[in-house]
Amino acid sequence: MSTLQETIHQMGRQARAAAYQLAQLSSDEKNAVLRAMATAIRQRAPELLVANAKDLAVGREKGLSNAMLDRLRLDEARIEAMAAGIDQVATLADPVGTIMDSWERPNGIRIEQVRVPIGTIGIIYESRPNVTADAAALCFKTGNATILRGGSEALHSNLAIAGALAAAGAPDHAIQLIPFTDRESVAVLAGMDQWLDLIIPRGGKGLIETVVSLARMPVIKHYDGICHLYADAAADLEMAVALTVNSKTQKPGVCNALEILLVHRSIAADFLPAVGVALREKQVEIRACPQALEFLTDAMPATEQDWDTEFLELIIAVKIVDSLDEAVAHINAHGSHHTDVIVTRDEAAAERFLRTVDSACVFQNVSSRFADGGEFGFGAEIGISTDKLHARGPMGLRELTSYQYRVRGNGQVKA
Amino acid sequence: MSTLQETIHQMGRQARAAAYQLAQLSSDEKNAVLRAMATAIRQRAPELLVANAKDLAVGREKGLSNAMLDRLRLDEARIEAMAAGIDQVATLADPVGTIMDSWERPNGIRIEQVRVPIGTIGIIYESRPNVTADAAALCFKTGNATILRGGSEALHSNLAIAGALAAAGAPDHAIQLIPFTDRESVAVLAGMDQWLDLIIPRGGKGLIETVVSLARMPVIKHYDGICHLYADAAADLEMAVALTVNSKTQKPGVCNALEILLVHRSIAADFLPAVGVALREKQVEIRACPQALEFLTDAMPATEQDWDTEFLELIIAVKIVDSLDEAVAHINAHGSHHTDVIVTRDEAAAERFLRTVDSACVFQNVSSRFADGGEFGFGAEIGISTDKLHARGPMGLRELTSYQYRVRGNGQVKA
Numbered sequence: 001m002s003t004l005q006e007t008i009h010q011m012g013r014q015a016r017a018a019a020y021q022l023a024q025l026s027s028d029e030k031n032a033v034l035r036a037m038a039t040a041i042r043q044r045a046p047e048l049l050v051a052n053a054k055d056l057a058v059g060r061e062k063g064l065s066n067a068m069l070d071r072l073r074l075d076e077a078r079i080e081a082m083a084a085g086i087d088q089v090a091t092l093a094d095p096v097g098t099i100m101d102s103w104e105r106p107n108g109i110r111i112e113q114v115r116v117p118i119g120t121i122g123i124i125y126e127s128r129p130n131v132t133a134d135a136a137a138l139c140f141k142t143g144n145a146t147i148l149r150g151g152s153e154a155l156h157s158n159l160a161i162a163g164a165l166a167a168a169g170a171p172d173h174a175i176q177l178i179p180f181t182d183r184e185s186v187a188v189l190a191g192m193d194q195w196l197d198l199i200i201p202r203g204g205k206g207l208i209e210t211v212v213s214l215a216r217m218p219v220i221k222h223y224d225g226i227c228h229l230y231a232d233a234a235a236d237l238e239m240a241v242a243l244t245v246n247s248k249t250q251k252p253g254v255c256n257a258l259e260i261l262l263v264h265r266s267i268a269a270d271f272l273p274a275v276g277v278a279l280r281e282k283q284v285e286i287r288a289c290p291q292a293l294e295f296l297t298d299a300m301p302a303t304e305q306d307w308d309t310e311f312l313e314l315i316i317a318v319k320i321v322d323s324l325d326e327a328v329a330h331i332n333a334h335g336s337h338h339t340d341v342i343v344t345r346d347e348a349a350a351e352r353f354l355r356t357v358d359s360a361c362v363f364q365n366v367s368s369r370f371a372d373g374g375e376f377g378f379g380a381e382i383g384i385s386t387d388k389l390h391a392r393g394p395m396g397l398r399e400l401t402s403y404q405y406r407v408r409g410n411g412q413v414k415a
Numbered sequence: 416m417s418t419l420q421e422t423i424h425q426m427g428r429q430a431r432a433a434a435y436q437l438a439q440l441s442s443d444e445k446n447a448v449l450r451a452m453a454t455a456i457r458q459r460a461p462e463l464l465v466a467n468a469k470d471l472a473v474g475r476e477k478g479l480s481n482a483m484l485d486r487l488r489l490d491e492a493r494i495e496a497m498a499a500g501i502d503q504v505a506t507l508a509d510p511v512g513t514i515m516d517s518w519e520r521p522n523g524i525r526i527e528q529v530r531v532p533i534g535t536i537g538i539i540y541e542s543r544p545n546v547t548a549d550a551a552a553l554c555f556k557t558g559n560a561t562i563l564r565g566g567s568e569a570l571h572s573n574l575a576i577a578g579a580l581a582a583a584g585a586p587d588h589a590i591q592l593i594p595f596t597d598r599e600s601v602a603v604l605a606g607m608d609q610w611l612d613l614i615i616p617r618g619g620k621g622l623i624e625t626v627v628s629l630a631r632m633p634v635i636k637h638y639d640g641i642c643h644l645y646a647d648a649a650a651d652l653e654m655a656v657a658l659t660v661n662s663k664t665q666k667p668g669v670c671n672a673l674e675i676l677l678v679h680r681s682i683a684a685d686f687l688p689a690v691g692v693a694l695r696e697k698q699v700e701i702r703a704c705p706q707a708l709e710f711l712t713d714a715m716p717a718t719e720q721d722w723d724t725e726f727l728e729l730i731i732a733v734k735i736v737d738s739l740d741e742a743v744a745h746i747n748a749h750g751s752h753h754t755d756v757i758v759t760r761d762e763a764a765a766e767r768f769l770r771t772v773d774s775a776c777v778f779q780n781v782s783s784r785f786a787d788g789g790e791f792g793f794g795a796e797i798g799i800s801t802d803k804l805h806a807r808g809p810m811g812l813r814e815l816t817s818y819q820y821r822v823r824g825n826g827q828v829k830a
Binding site for chain 2: 020023024103105109111118119193197198212213216218219220236239242243246250251332350354355356358359360361362363364365366367369370371375376377387388389390392393394402403404405406407408409410411412413414
C-alpha cells in the first residue's frame with residue numbers, strides 16, 4: 001500500500017470507530033457540539049481568512065477564472081453564514097431513534113423498525129469551502145462519521161474549517177478531511193467499501209461520473225436538472241406566464257430552474273406571444289420549434305440538442321405539443337427526472353401528468369424553483385437526488401439515516 | 416457494439432417503455448396478470464420438465480455435483496410451488512400509490528410523498544430456476560419491469576419459465592430473460608445505467624463481488640450471514656440452550672443460521688456443559704476458545720479464522736467474553752451485520768445490545784431463524800439485504816418501490 005492508501009484506509013477505520021460512538025449520542029449532546037462548532041467557526045474567522053487568502057493566491061497564479069475565484073472566496077459574511085447554517089442544523093428535529101413502524105406477529109414476537117445513522121459517509125466536492133461545514137454538520141446531526149475530500153483549490157480553507165469543526169467536542173475522527181487532492185485519493189476512497197457506507201459527490205457531472213465508475217459502495221447522485229413546464233390546454237394563461245418567468249429567471253444557474261417550455265397547440269396563439277414578451281423583458285433568449293416560431297417572431301430556431309440541454313442561463317427552448325401525453329412522453333424521454341411542472345385548471349389532466357411523469361418532483365401550478373429541501377420544510381438539504389433508490393428529490397436529515405429491525409420475544413424458536 | 420451489447424441494450428430500452436405502462440396498471444389489473452402467470456406455469460409444466468431435462472443432461476455431462484443438479488432440478492411439486500408462490504404474491508397488498516407522507520407549507524403548496532415503482536430492475540442469479548418466477552412476480556407486483564439473467568446451467572429451464580410468464584397478459588417486455596450466460600452479458604447489463612435503475616444479484620459472494628465491481632447503477636447486496644447469539648450474564652439458561660440449538664440446527668445452510676456463540680464468563684460453568692450436550696445431540700461440531708474449552712471437553716480449539724466464517728453447516732464457534740460490551744465489540748468487528756441475538760432477562764442489557772449492535776436485525780430472546788421476510792409478515796421476500804441504503808434486512812414488496820413528490824399549488828412563485 002502507498003502512503004496515500006494507508007492514510008485514507010486508516011481514516012476509514014477511524015471513521016467506523018467514531019460512527020459507533022456517534023450512534024450513541026443523544027440529540028442534546030449532538031446539538032451542543034453543533035453549537036460549539038458554529039462558535040469555533042466564528043472564533044477562528046481570522047485563521048480561516050488567512051488560509052483562504054493562500055488558496056486565492058495560488059488560484060490567481062494558476063489563472064482560475066473570476067467565477068471560480070468567487071466561489072472559492074471566504075469573507076466575514078460568508079463565514080457568518082456558515083456558522084449560522086450550523087446553528088440552524090442544531091435546531092432541527094433529529095430523525096435518529098424514530099420508530100418508523102412496529103407490529104406484533106401471531107407468535108408473539110414484537111418488531112420495531114427504528115431509524116439509525118447510516119454510519120460512515122464520504123463527501124467528495126469541488127471548490128466551495130462552505131460545503132465542508134454544511135455537509136459535516138448535516139452528517140454529524142444524523143450521527144454519521146464523515147470523511148471529506150474537497151478540491152485542490154480550496155485545500156487550505158477546507159483544512160482550517162475541518163480543524164475548527166473537529167475541535168468543538170465531537171468524538172475523535174467524527175469529521176476528517178483527506179489532505180490529498182489528487183485523483184488517486186478519490187479512487188482509494190471509492191474503493192474502501194469495508195469502511196465507507198455511502199459516497200455523495202457534490203459537484204459537476206464529470207465528478208459524479210468519476211465517482212460512479214469507481215465506487216463499490218452506494219453513491220447518491222445529484223445530476224442535472226433539465227426541468228420542464230407544460231402549459232396545458234386548460235392552463236390559466238396569466239398563471240402560466242408568471243410561473244414560466246419565475247421558474248426560468250428567478251435564479252437561472254441552479255438545477256431546479258426551468259429549461260424547456262412545452263405548450264399545448266390549442267393555447268399557442270394566445271399564450272406564446274404573451275410569454276414571449278414577458279421572457280424578453282427578462283433578457284431570456286428563446287429557441288423555438290418550427291411551429292412555435294410562428295408565434296415567437298424574435299426567437300431563434302431550436303436545435304435537436306436543445307431539448308436535452310441544461311442551459312443554466314437565460315435561455316429557454318419552447319416546443320408545441322398536440323396533447324398532454326405527448327408532453328409527458330417528451331419529458332420522460334428528454335428530461336432528467338428532476339422536476340417538471342404542469343399548469344392547468346383541469347384536475348384530471350393534472351392527475352394524469354403527476355402520475356405519468358417519471359420525475360422526483362412533479363408540480364401542478366407551482367414554480368419549479370420550489371423543488372428544494374428548504375421550500376419543502378426539511379430545514380436543510382444535502383442536495384437533490386436524481387436517484388430512485390434510498391433518496392429521491394430533496395434530501396434532508398431523514399435521508400441521511402438507515403434503519404434497523406429490533407425484535408423482542410420470550411424464547412420463540414422456529415418449528 | 417457487438418450483437419450481445421445491442422441485444423441487451425435493446426432489452427433495456429424495451430424495459431423502460433414497459434415500466435411506464437406497468438406504473439399505470441391498477442393493483443387489480445396486476446393481480447389478474449399474476450394469477451394468469453401462475454396458471455401458465457401450471458399448464459406448461461410438461462414443457463418446463465422437457466426444458467429442465469435438457470439442462471440436467473448437459474449438467475450431468477459437465478460433471479455438476481449432485482447438490483448442484485438437485486438445485487437445478489424441477490419436478491411436479493417444485494413447479495406447483497412456483498405457481499403457488501405467484502398466486503400468493505397476487506394476494507399481497509400493493510404498496511404502489513400509498514401516500515407515505517403529506518403536508519402543507521405556509522405558502523399554501525400541498526406536498527405528497529407517494530410510493531411509485533422503482534422502474535427497471537435487473538436480477539442476476541445462479542442455478543435455481545425458480546428464481547426466474549419468484550423475482551419476476553415480486554417485481555411485476557410492484558410495477559417494475561424486470562431483466563433476468565440466470566446461470567448457464569439453467570438456461571433452457573429459465574427460458575421456458577420466462578416464456579410462460581411473459582405470455583400471461585403482462586405488457587410487452589415487462590419480463591425479459593437475457594439469452595446469453597457469459598460474463599460479458601453481466602458486464603453489459605451492469606453498465607447500462609440509462610436503462611436500468613437497480614441490479615439485485617442473487618447468489619454467492621463471487622457473483623455479488625463481480626456485480627459490485629461492474630455496476631454503475633445501485634446494487635442491493637445479500638452478503639453472508641455471520642450471525643451471533645450472546646448468552647448474557649442474566650440469560651435464562653434453558654432458553655439460551657433452546658435458542659442456540661434452534662438458531663444453529665433448524666436449517667444450517669441459510670444466511671440467518673447461527674455461526675458464533677458468545678457466552679458471558681459468569682454463566683460459562685453452568686451454561687456451556689448444558690449447551691454442549693444439546694449441540695452434540697444434534698451432531699454439531701464445536702470449536703471453542705481456550706477458556707471455553709475447559710467446559711467443553713469434546714470440543715476442538717477454534718482458530719482465528721473461525722470467528723469470521725459463515726460455516727453454513729453443523730459447526731459452531733464458541734467464545735467466552737467478559738462483558739456485554741466485549742460481545743458487542745466482537746460482533747461489530749467480526750460479524751456481517753445481518754442478524755445478532757442476545758438472550759437475557761435484563762431489559763437494560765437487552766436495550767444496550769439492541770442499540771449498539773450494528774446489524775440489520777437485532778433480537779432479544781428470539782431465534783435468529785426469524786430474520787426472514789415471511790416471519791416478519793411481509794408475505795414474500797426478494798432477499799435479506801446486508802446494505803444500509805434503501806433496504807436493510809428482509810426486503811419485501813415495499814423495498815421494491817421508490818417515491819415521488821407530488822406538489823399542488825395555485826400559482827405560487829418564488830420571491
